[in-house]
Amino acid sequence: xxxxxxxxxxxxxxxxxxxxxxxxxxxxxxxxxxxxxxxxxxxxxxxxxxxxxxxxxxxxxxxxxxxxxxxxxxxxxxxxxxxxxxxxxxxxxxxxxxxxxxxxxxxxxxxxxxxxxxxxxxxxxxxxxxxxxxxxxxxxxxxxxxxxxxxxxxxxxxxxxxxxxxxxxxxxxxxxxxxxxxxxxxxxxxxxxxxxxxxxxxxxxxxxxxxxxxxxxxxxxxxxxxxxxxxxxxxxxxxxxxxxxxxxxxxxxxxxxxxxxxxxxxxxxxxxxxxxxxxxxxxxxxxxxxxxxxxxxxxxxxxxxxxxxxxxxxx
Amino acid sequence: xxxxxxxxxxxxxxxxxxxxxxxxxxxxxxxxxxxxxxxxxxxxxxxxxxxxxxxxxxxxxxxxxxxxxxxxxxxxxxxxxxxxxxxxxxxxxxxxxxxxxxxxxxxxxxxxxxxxxxxxxxxxxxxxxxxxxxxxxxxxxxxxxxxxxxxxxxxxxxxxxxxxxxxxxxxxxxxxxxxxxxxxxxxxxxxxxxxxxxxxxxxxxxxxxxxxxxxxxxxxxxxxxxx
Numbered sequence: 001x002x003x004x005x006x007x008x009x010x011x012x013x014x015x016x017x018x019x020x021x022x023x024x025x026x027x028x029x030x031x032x033x034x035x036x037x038x039x040x041x042x043x044x045x046x047x048x049x050x051x052x053x054x055x056x057x058x059x060x061x062x063x064x065x066x067x068x069x070x071x072x073x074x075x076x077x078x079x080x081x082x083x084x085x086x087x088x089x090x091x092x093x094x095x096x097x098x099x100x101x102x103x104x105x106x107x108x109x110x111x112x113x114x115x116x117x118x119x120x121x122x123x124x125x126x127x128x129x130x131x132x133x134x135x136x137x138x139x140x141x142x143x144x145x146x147x148x149x150x151x152x153x154x155x156x157x158x159x160x161x162x163x164x165x166x167x168x169x170x171x172x173x174x175x176x177x178x179x180x181x182x183x184x185x186x187x188x189x190x191x192x193x194x195x196x197x198x199x200x201x202x203x204x205x206x207x208x209x210x211x212x213x214x215x216x217x218x219x220x221x222x223x224x225x226x227x228x229x230x231x232x233x234x235x236x237x238x239x240x241x242x243x244x245x246x247x248x249x250x251x252x253x254x255x256x257x258x259x260x261x262x263x264x265x266x267x268x269x270x271x272x273x274x275x276x277x278x279x280x281x282x283x284x285x286x287x288x289x290x291x292x293x294x295x296x297x298x299x300x301x302x303x304x305x306x307x308x309x310x311x312x313x314x315x
Numbered sequence: 316x317x318x319x320x321x322x323x324x325x326x327x328x329x330x331x332x333x334x335x336x337x338x339x340x341x342x343x344x345x346x347x348x349x350x351x352x353x354x355x356x357x358x359x360x361x362x363x364x365x366x367x368x369x370x371x372x373x374x375x376x377x378x379x380x381x382x383x384x385x386x387x388x389x390x391x392x393x394x395x396x397x398x399x400x401x402x403x404x405x406x407x408x409x410x411x412x413x414x415x416x417x418x419x420x421x422x423x424x425x426x427x428x429x430x431x432x433x434x435x436x437x438x439x440x441x442x443x444x445x446x447x448x449x450x451x452x453x454x455x456x457x458x459x460x461x462x463x464x465x466x467x468x469x470x471x472x473x474x475x476x477x478x479x480x481x482x483x484x485x486x487x488x489x490x491x492x493x494x495x496x497x498x499x500x501x502x503x504x505x506x507x508x509x510x511x512x513x514x515x516x517x518x519x520x521x522x523x524x525x526x527x528x529x530x531x532x533x534x535x536x537x538x539x540x541x542x
Binding site: 076077079080081083084088090093096097100101279280281 | 350352486489492493495497499500501502
């Protein structure tokens, strides 16, 4: 196993350990006056983080195949969560079955086999044209465009964008051949810490709201603080990437920004549908989409920038 | 608690093992597809003899309730189900009788040789709990709930100590609409309400109205309002 991977996960475990101790200390402090719900929520969230980090560590130890499976499962769960909230009619049944049991497996097989020319266009072209055909066959016209547009949008987010996380594994960067797992580590750490730090900066000096109708707690100050501090974390992690410190900083800036805006977009959908969380798969964290909404927005951009500037061109 | 399994029906030990494995596989598959979330409006008492009564929109309703009850409770819980469906082929018979241990009820009055209520009472006699869909058929209307049949009232009259727990199943209809074979994975929720009993001297209409209201309060607002 890559020693850098051990270092990174060692660091994450230490950070979580500190968070757990802090959370328990808070609970112990307040337990005399009846622990406030916010501390219970914090502790549940920390437990959720443990589960996810341990799961990731095990998956990374098992290798690339396991990582592809993990994200295929994440796509499956995200698709299940997302489609639960969309407008459906009985006529869509075959299109939905196809999304789960045909489109999703094909996309991940293509990623696994590194058929770049196929997986980059499969959902935007073939699924985009094919699924409306499946839905038109039983021809229920009520909200037809809404239904097919929603299905396509959900597929793009939950399957197409998500699959760009494991797709990082098959990039061929000269001098970086066996370390592509580290690109995923970089992506996840930068984007997730961007989420977290944005929350912290919002609380500290948030004033001007980005989209008051969507979220009262997302501000431009929080955005700037979150992106900048996450980009510093990214720069500090340059040694696990093929980038120089400056490049790593710039890349982190882009993906942290995509991540935070991605969260905002997904919050708008939740708000419109009147739900607080997408699902309930992870304790204290909601569904898969609640955790990976930012990653999903950052992954394709990170993938294509890295591919464009760092992958060696054949021939 | 003794299991309500009919000794004659259960057959050999191999058949019983096969039924056990099939049951676990079905429960696992149901969880994989619907990732069911269970809410309790009142603390559950899985050890008490209970009649679970639920809304019926999908063929898979029985399977989902059965799944979320958990292995210990479902060992002594028998779904009341349509005989013409479950006795049709050897495979369905195996799943229906050996795995789910259903109480098969003839839906058509003219085919009946036994009174359905008597059959259910006989099962209750052995200590079994029941799963029942009082609407009697699948609800394919826009209304949240069809007219409920008074079978449960007769059960409660015969056994006043019996508890009736309403269960609202949400979203399963989208998973497996009528006529489809492959389920679409969608999140489902099941809400278990507080237990009811038939009060001494309570009329049929009063109890049925109470049961209906108890079930409907568990439905999400937008469903209850019939939109």
